[in-house]
Amino acid sequence: MKEQHKHTKAKKYGMVIDLDKCTGCGACMAACMAENNVSFKKDESDKLLSITWMRVYKLTNGKKFPEADICYLPRPCMHCEGDHGHAPCVSVCPATATDYSHETGIVSQIYTRCFGCRYCMAACPYHARYFNWWDPVWPDGMEKYLSPNVSPRMRGVVEKCSFCFHRYQLAMDKAYIEGRRELEEDEYQTSCTQACPADAIIFGDLNNPGHAVTQIAKPDHKHGGRPMNPNAFRLLERLGTNPKVYYLSSRRWVRRAGDNYIKDERG
Amino acid sequence: MSTLDDKAEETVGQVETTKSPEKDQKKKDQKNGSWGIILIFFVIGLVGSLAVGWWIFPKLLYSQKKQPIDFNHVIHVEAVEEGCESCHFFREDGSFSGVPKLAQCVDCHEEVMGEDPEEFKFVEEYVAKGNEVPWLVYSRQPDCVFFSHVAHVKMGKVDCITCHGHIGESTHSRVYEENRLTGYSRDIWGKNIAGLKKDTWDRMKMDDCAECHAELKAKGKIVQALPWPINWMPRPYEKPASSQVRVHIKKDACFVCHK
Numbered sequence: 001m002k003e004q005h006k007h008t009k010a011k012k013y014g015m016v017i018d019l020d021k022c023t024g025c026g027a028c029m030a031a032c033m034a035e036n037n038v039s040f041k042k043d044e045s046d047k048l049l050s051i052t053w054m055r056v057y058k059l060t061n062g063k064k065f066p067e068a069d070i071c072y073l074p075r076p077c078m079h080c081e082g083d084h085g086h087a088p089c090v091s092v093c094p095a096t097a098t099d100y101s102h103e104t105g106i107v108s109q110i111y112t113r114c115f116g117c118r119y120c121m122a123a124c125p126y127h128a129r130y131f132n133w134w135d136p137v138w139p140d141g142m143e144k145y146l147s148p149n150v151s152p153r154m155r156g157v158v159e160k161c162s163f164c165f166h167r168y169q170l171a172m173d174k175a176y177i178e179g180r181r182e183l184e185e186d187e188y189q190t191s192c193t194q195a196c197p198a199d200a201i202i203f204g205d206l207n208n209p210g211h212a213v214t215q216i217a218k219p220d221h222k223h224g225g226r227p228m229n230p231n232a233f234r235l236l237e238r239l240g241t242n243p244k245v246y247y248l249s250s251r252r253w254v255r256r257a258g259d260n261y262i263k264d265e266r267g
Numbered sequence: 268m269s270t271l272d273d274k275a276e277e278t279v280g281q282v283e284t285t286k287s288p289e290k291d292q293k294k295k296d297q298k299n300g301s302w303g304i305i306l307i308f309f310v311i312g313l314v315g316s317l318a319v320g321w322w323i324f325p326k327l328l329y330s331q332k333k334q335p336i337d338f339n340h341v342i343h344v345e346a347v348e349e350g351c352e353s354c355h356f357f358r359e360d361g362s363f364s365g366v367p368k369l370a371q372c373v374d375c376h377e378e379v380m381g382e383d384p385e386e387f388k389f390v391e392e393y394v395a396k397g398n399e400v401p402w403l404v405y406s407r408q409p410d411c412v413f414f415s416h417v418a419h420v421k422m423g424k425v426d427c428i429t430c431h432g433h434i435g436e437s438t439h440s441r442v443y444e445e446n447r448l449t450g451y452s453r454d455i456w457g458k459n460i461a462g463l464k465k466d467t468w469d470r471m472k473m474d475d476c477a478e479c480h481a482e483l484k485a486k487g488k489i490v491q492a493l494p495w496p497i498n499w500m501p502r503p504y505e506k507p508a509s510s511q512v513r514v515h516i517k518k519d520a521c522f523v524c525h526k
Contacts, residue, residue, distance in 0.1 A: 099522075103523075109522075110411075110525045112411040113525075169413060173418070176361055177360070177417050177421060
């Protein structure tokens with residue numbers, strides 16, 4: 001009887017992105033836009049106005065020819081856990097339009113609830129949130145390609161990466177019809193993960209020791225999820241946002257680019 | 268028009284003489300008379316605005332649409348073996364088929380089977396030409412709503428009637444009423460303009476989902492539930508009064524039901 005009432009174990013979905021593998025091709029960005037019904041502007045080169053839930057940044061080490069090095073860094077929403085679900089954006093939202101799910105560890109964004117104050121955008125240290133300055137427009141006939149599982153956003157609301165949450169819902173539906181309440185690792189994968197030709201992105205449950213993300217990043221849940229893999233780092237680790245996206249790089253300058261350091265600081 | 272004249276006279280009287288006692292008396296009479304008129308106009312206005320609000324506006328708000336084919340559920344339920352699930356079934360991936368596609372109807376209706384002119388129309392116009400029937404879906408939720416049939420029907424063991432009512436017992440398709448402003452079916456908001464509901468299937472708003480979920484949660488069932496009544500805005504710095512708390516659970520993200 002007690003077993004029946006017990007909830008399924010809480011998940012903590014997260015991502016590990018291997019920057020040594022990333023070639024900067026941008027397939028993750030394209031796959032994300034197509035999957036999540038993100039419309040596009042006439043001039044997509046204006047990155048101040050375009051909406052890119054997943055965005056590839058280019059890092060350079062700033063050195064001259066022989067030592068010059070670059071690195072591409074894909075940046076989805078970090079789905080910060082903060083301290084017990086107090087992600088920077090969640091704690092500032094006056095409308096409770098964005099919320100931390102303790103069941104999946106995903107930071108949600110409810111477009112119909114958002115009224116567009118953009119406080120969350122100011123709070124987010126990763127620039128992962130985007131404001132709809134216009135209603136979305138698609139070229140004629142392209143509406144037919146939109147995913148029915150993701151609702152398009154209207155003008156005046158904020159949107160961001162959801163770790164393809166609709167895929168989780170669909171995967172759960174499949175599990176339910178088969179009489180299960182738990183998902184296999186490969187049943188729920190984000191669009192960018194599957195699109196990456198270099199297999200640089202992996203996705204899974206950080207609470208599940210059997211999942212690749214946990215085995216690679218080795219998150220230390222007792223200390224805010226800090227990675228125990230020496231090559232792993234998180235963006236702006238020292239802000240204490242406790243993000244669920246881990247990056248891997250064997251290059252020290254790349255790892256250091258993930259946070260701010262005093263000039264002569266060791267780390 | 269007479270009232271306007273009366274009022275004009277009254278103001279003139281006020282300016283001319285305020286000292287004469289006779290005229291004072293006359294003024295009082297006039298005042299009593301105008302109160303009556305005001306009351307009449309008030310009642311007319313009140314009744315008028317009530318009629319507009321409760322009768323005319325709801326009539327104007329909803330357009331009346333007819334289904335392309337007048338569908339008889341009774342005949343079909345009698346003919347099939349598995350009840351509702353014969354036509355409204357789950358796919359292997361757990362998604363719900365909803366309103367049947369032409370392909371399922373064709374299994375039986377490749378040729379006209381009976382003598383019903385509606386069936387004749389169906390075969391003639393849709394089956395023969397291979398066009399899908401543009402059914403109007405009474406229970407279509409807004410785009411922002413995620414609803415999992417399998418979670419409710421297979422896991423929660425909820426029967427169809429709880430939300431859809433006794434639709435299986437209908438011999439004709441009823442009129443589909445569409446909200447002209449939102450484009451949603453009237454079944455979502457409910458037929459009763461006062462917002463009263465008798466049965467669980469009378470309305471399909473968020474409140475109605477939350478009501479059932481809160482009830483089950485209180486009984487200890489595994490369901491998602493709103494931690495607060497939806498009209499109460501949760502803020503981190505205040506705690507809900509005990510009367511406002513429906514269920515004591517850890518709050519969870521809204522996108523369990525919204526997308």
